[in-house]
Each structure stands twice: as C-alpha cells, then as structure tokens.
Amino acid sequence: MAAFPINANFEGDFVMQLISVDTDDTMDQVAEKCAYHSVGRRVAAQPEKVMRVRLHNTTENYPRDMTVSDAGWRPTETLDIIFADS
C-alpha cells in the first residue's frame, strides 16, 4: 500500500482538488475520500445516490470494488466522481 495523488473532479463542484488516496483503496473508498472535500462543503449530499468513479471525460464507471493499483492510473490522473443510481 502507498499514497497515490489524484486530481478529483466532483460532480456539482466548481474546482478540481488534489486528493491523496491509497493504492489499495477500492473505487468506493476513492469516491468517499473525494466526497469528504466536496460534499457538505460546496455540494449538497445526495444520500439516495451512489458515488461512482471514472476517468475524466469518459462515460464508463470503474467497478466499485476495483482497486487503485488495478486501475493503472498515472500519478495526478484526473478522475470524475459522479452521483449515480447504482
């Protein structure tokens, strides 16, 4: 396990943020760590939705249990974190 920096683009927020995740984190954990710096701060919570992670400007979400090390990102990769129904 190791710290890994990402550039997080959270749905509804106005700015990208530097977030430190862990290579062992699942996508759900990545979304949670990003949400900490946006939801309830500048983005209203949407408890009925789940937060999904995908590469910036793409449409396919990563599997929720996929880990950071399996995603093959470059350090500071830009990721969109979006509210989804499932």
Added chain:
Amino acid sequence: MYQIPREEWYDLTRSTNWTYSYVSEEEMFPEEMSGSRGIPIEAWETYDEPYKVTYPEYVSIQREKDSGAYSVKAALERDAYVDRADPGWISTMIAHYGAIAVNEYAASLAEARMARFSKAPGNRNMATFGTLDENRHGQIQLFFPHANIKRSRQWDWAHKAMHTNDWAAIAARSFFDDIMLSRDAIAVSIMLTFGFETGFTNMQFLGLAADASEAGDHTFASLISSVQTDEARHAQQGGPSLKILIENGQKEEAQKLVDVSIWRAWKLFSVLTGPIMDYYTPLEHRSQSFKEFMVEWIIVQFERQLADLGLDAPWFWEDLTKDLDVTHHGMHLGVWYWRPTVWWNPAAGASPEDREWLEEKYPGWNKTWGKCWDVITENLNNGREDLTLPETLPYVCNMCQLPIVGTPGEGWNVRDYPLEHEGRLYHFGSEADRWCFEQDPERYKEHQNLIDRFLSGQVQPADLPGALAYMNLGPGEMGKDAHDYAWAAAFKKQVSAA
C-alpha cells in the same frame, strides 16, 4: 529667447542609431535581447511612436501628477478614510497592492530592456520614459499602503507578496516573468505594452478608479489615475512593433505573441479584477459588472485595435467570451474558500441583495454558483464554519498557476486539459492554457506549480498548515471573511422573518 518648435527637432534628436566601429551589430544588439527577427535595422528605424514627448515635458508632467496624488493622500490621511471604509473595499486595495506594486519594478526592468536593446530608436526613447514611469509606479504603490501597516500586517504584503511562495504570487510572477522579464525587447513591446497594458491595465486602473471614486476613496482613485495616464502613453510602444513585424512578413509571429499575452493576462485578471468588481466592491458602488467591463474594454475595443493593425482576433476569442460567465466566479469562490491562503480578507459578496445583482448580471448564477454558496451559507448559519474552510489544495493549472475551475451546480462543467510531455503529466485549466504551453514547451516545461512542489516534498509538513507556512503567511496575515459572515446571517434573518 526663441525656441525651435519641438516638431522641428524631435525626429532628428531621437534618431540615435549610428554606425558601429568597435563592435558588430550583433554584439551591439544580441538577437536574444533585441529580437529583431531577421528584420534589417533600417526597417526598425521606421518605427513611429504615436505619442511623442520630450524629457523636459515629461518631467514637468510627472511632477504635476506626483504632487497631485501625494497632496490628496496627505489631505485625506487626516480624514482616516481607511478606518471607515467597507471591509470589501479595504480588501480590494490590499489585494491590488500585493499583486501589482513590486511588479511595477519588474516592469521598469522590462522597459529598460527595450530602452537598451530595441533596434528601433523611437522604441528606445519611449521606453526610457517607460522605465521611469514604472519606477514611479512601484514607489507610489509601496508608499501609499505603507501608511496603513499600523492598521494591519496585510498592508505590508504590498512589498512582501512577490517575495513569497503564496500561490497568487506564484501566478502573478509566472505571468509577468513570462511576458516582461524573459523576452526580447520586441516581444516585450508587444506582450507587455500591447497585449497586457493596452487592454488589461485599462480594465484594472480605469475600472478600479471608477469604483474607487464611487466608494469615496479619493486617495486610491487619484493614485491609480496618476498611474493610468502613464500607462496610456507607454502602452503605445507595441503598435509600431507589430506594424513592422507585419510589414516584414511576420504576421504569424506577431499574432502568436499577442495571443499568448492576451490569454495569460485574461487569466490573471479573472482572479484579481473579477472578484474585486463583482464581489468585493460594495454593491451600491459597483459601476459595471466585470463582464460588462470586459466586453467594453477587451472584446469590443481591443478587437477593433487588432483589426486596425491587420491582426485577427485570437483563435480563442469565442472561448474567452464564454468564459466571462464562468472563470472569475470560480476564481472568486476558490479565493474565498481557500481564504487562509491569501493576504487579504475576501468579501463573499453573496448576501441576498448581492445574489439578486449577480443573477441579473449573470442569468443562471443561482442555479450554478449559487448552489455552492447555498451549502456554504447553510454551514455558516448552522455553526459549521469548519466545513467552509479547506483541508486540501485545489488543483492548479500548469500555465496560469490558478485553480482549474468551471461551472458548478446544475450546469456542472469542469474540465481538465491534460498533456503528457516528455514523460511528465501536465494539467491545464483550458484549451488556450495548454496551447500557450505547446507554443514553447522549452520555456515552460521545467516550471513546478504549487501541486508539483507539494508532491515533490518541497512543502513540509505535507499538509495544509505546511502549505500555509510555505506561502509565508503568518498570524494576522491570513485572509478571513471580510464581513465576518454578516452576509450569511442575512439569510437567517430572512428565514425568521418569513
């Protein structure tokens, strides 16, 4: 005694090129400093500055300007305007001085480069006056805020800011170093005086002078008017350079220099002037919105000037026009949210009345930017100030050094423009920022933005307090809300009244 009229001797006396016997032309005017771009010196001798002034005239006019501004300052100091001015206006002045004052000295060096190395005698002559102008601007804009250091250490940032690693200082230095200090004389004449001064200092100085007068701050209004009248003169150095480049088949080069400087100037003004005009200046004193100023001074007037010179509007003109509804709102929200990282106290400008004005000037503001401010307002009114303060860094652009922002809320559209170059991943806040990099990667590729520095271990400890220390922000200097959240409390009153 009879004096020969100026027009009869001016051209002769400022024709100061001569035939060198001890050195070659290349030694006299090294290309990397002069930037003649292969155009013969005879062509540069046709440089015709539109504004002609002699040294005695210059000294006499400058003396009048200085005595006017300093008299107003002396008279109004007794009035202690600063003690009763709106805190938003105080923040405007503190932000302005920190971002501008020391850079005026840098501008003096840039003018001196033209005064020494331009092959055009007319350029050298005007730039000699420009060197003196910028020196005066540095001095006056350090002297005026100095009187207020007794009120707050933030005023000291007029001198301190540019000597720190504060993110806003890094952004300002990145821009000014690029267009002023690391270019040849001809590029400086175009990027500094045409691209930046002709368009954008008009915005900062005329717009701000209007707002200052409205706000009753006659000291600041007289100071910046005194500066602006110099700018109006020495900003005319770029036009003749562009004309010579175009006449000698270098329109593409001329256009590129203009386009890069306009884009980079726009980004800096989106964080400095935009928030000041639309959020910090008290509502009742705002003369025009930032967008209205930009449309008048840049989109319409500047485009006309470009056409007159035979240049095209920059390729990103449509993007810039669209950004007038977006970028400065994002910069403002970013500065406010990350307020401990700036040397002034940002005014939120988000009271019910402010928001009504913003919605009128920027239709859709409440559904987009307003959504973020709704959450912030609710947190403040529920005693959760902690949630309105940052715990990480915003991601900043590798060109403008400013946060990568976009439209939030219902119109969510925040985009990164990445580029992998020689194995390094760069992030840019716009297509035009990335384009600037691509025009000259050698110039920019080694620069580390704040995030790069953080990740490479230069910021210790690697957390937000470590970043604040890295930015040299001490107690009493870090920004806080200018109005102590009174604007948010106004919503609470609205709810209880209902």
